[in-house]
Amino acid sequence: MKTLRSRPPHDTLQTALRSAFPVDARRLVVFTALILAVIQARTVVLYSLKTHVALPGSLTTRYQRLCRFVQFPFPEVLFPRFALSFLPPGPVDLILDRTNWKLGQQDVNILLLSAVWNGFSLPLMWTLLPHGGASRSCVREALVERFLKLCPRSGDLVPARGS
Structure with missing residues (x-):
């Protein structure tokens, strides 16, 4: 009797990404591995992610990739x-945040x-400031306007209160 097994997270994520990101298959593999590594390592520092990313090759090769x-x-x-x-239908709270280092x-x-959902902040768009x-x-207004032009659900978006 066959046992049902769920698909590995890598395959499930790659399938979801493939439909939304029309990129070369090799880039899609790296993109998927990078997202999972960021979640696992809880960092976006590429040098640190090279030890977490599920890609073949040496640490140097992974970092270069x-x-x-x-x-x-x-x-x-x-x-x-x-x-x-991935968000449920209905209103979505938006927040603007700035970081500098x-x-x-x-x-x-x-x-x-x-976008904020269940206490989680999901990055949508950003602007690099030259100072x-x-x-x-x-x-700030230009960033929000740029987003609203691209967003298919702009009628459901509301600014988060107290942010």
Whole structure:
């Protein structure tokens, strides 16, 4: 008698990603492995992820592969549509958050638009700011407007209160 086994998370995620991200199969393999590694390692630092990512090769080879992958530009519309497709129907709370840190002497300043669901923040779109410190309201408004043009469920989105 055959026993029913569930599909490994890698296969399930790759199937979901394939329908939303029309990319080369090799990039899709790296993308899937990268997402699962980020979840497992709880970091987005590529150098740390090389030990968690389920890809063949040495640690150096994996790191180089990850570095090449993140240089590949994805069409902006793919991320928010894919992320929102997993949320239940109905209103979605949006939050804007900014993070800033130094990489050597370089400021890294990111303004991030996220959807909130069950206490989890799901990144949708972001803007890299060319300076350290706070963002101007026109920059925040432009990010939200850019998102609303791409979002198929814009009528269901509401700003989160108290954020």
